[in-house]
Amino acid sequence: MKKLPLSTHVTALSPRRPSRAEAEEAVRTLIAWSGDNPARPGLEKTPERVADAFGEYFRGYKEDALAELAATFEEPSGYNDMVLLKDIAFESHCEHHIAPFFGTAHIAYLPSERIVGLSKIARVVDIFARRLQTQEGLTDQIASALEEGLRARGVAIIMSARHHCMAARGVHQRGVATVTFRFLGEFERDSALRDRFMAAVRD
Ligand SMILES: [Zn+2]
CATH class of the missing domain: 1.10.286 (GTP Cyclohydrolase I; Chain A, domain 1)
Incomplete structure (x- = not known):
């Protein structure tokens, strides 16, 4: 892709x-x-x-995700394994109907030499969510921002959301969860690493 x-x-x-x-x-x-x-x-x-x-x-249009990620610091322990944040809540609006969709994101990254404050990752989710979006585009933009902003060796994201425009109009399906995935860098290349991420998300 x-x-x-x-x-x-x-x-x-x-x-x-x-x-x-x-x-x-x-x-x-x-x-x-x-x-x-x-x-x-x-x-x-x-x-x-x-x-x-x-x-x-839509305040996300006025905010800069890469600026949020600019303040990284060196982790004294030299930790370089996956850092995973689970159940980050987000609210967004679909770009087709301006109807809300909301759910949770699970995000992991593999630090290169620098790490970032954990709240910054939730901030990046919020910045992109507060724009007109498709869930696919939202997932992709968060992944790209983290990869670029953190110079991460890899980024993995799963987002699960319910879309108001599916529940209240069109097909009128209320219980459906839409799940999107994005794997970059080592997560894209290494299926064992991807499996570890999926297992940790399920725990
Ligand atoms: Zn829609």
Whole structure:
């Protein structure tokens, strides 16, 4: 599989950022198009709230995953085996319907000579999750950022998520979990290492 350059999302940014008033007006239009009256009490403040919520859901566009990973340090013990973080919770939105999908990620990396604060890995997940995504693209971008930012010898990721757009529309399947995988570097080449990762995730 071809690796996407990390900057794809950044260069795809909107050429002109609309004003806050324009964003709220767009919400009013969608409410009216749905069949309700955006001026009725109860909906009056909704455009404002939706704009605030979008600011939160998509704050990842303003953040830089590689900058988060810049502060690495030398591990005095010389530890160089896999570092695995399990059950990192994430919330994202599908780029096809702007519907939420959420779940957990299991992420391992093989340090080269430097390691990173563990919370930074969860931060990187959050930065990419808070953009319009497919789960496949999200998995890939996190893996590439970790490989590049940590100069890791390998990265392994499993993400499992439930998609609102599958539960509430289209096929109306509520219980389905979508699972995506990405193995880079030594995890891609070494099946025994991959098996150790899979076994540790299952534990
Ligand atoms: Zn969708």
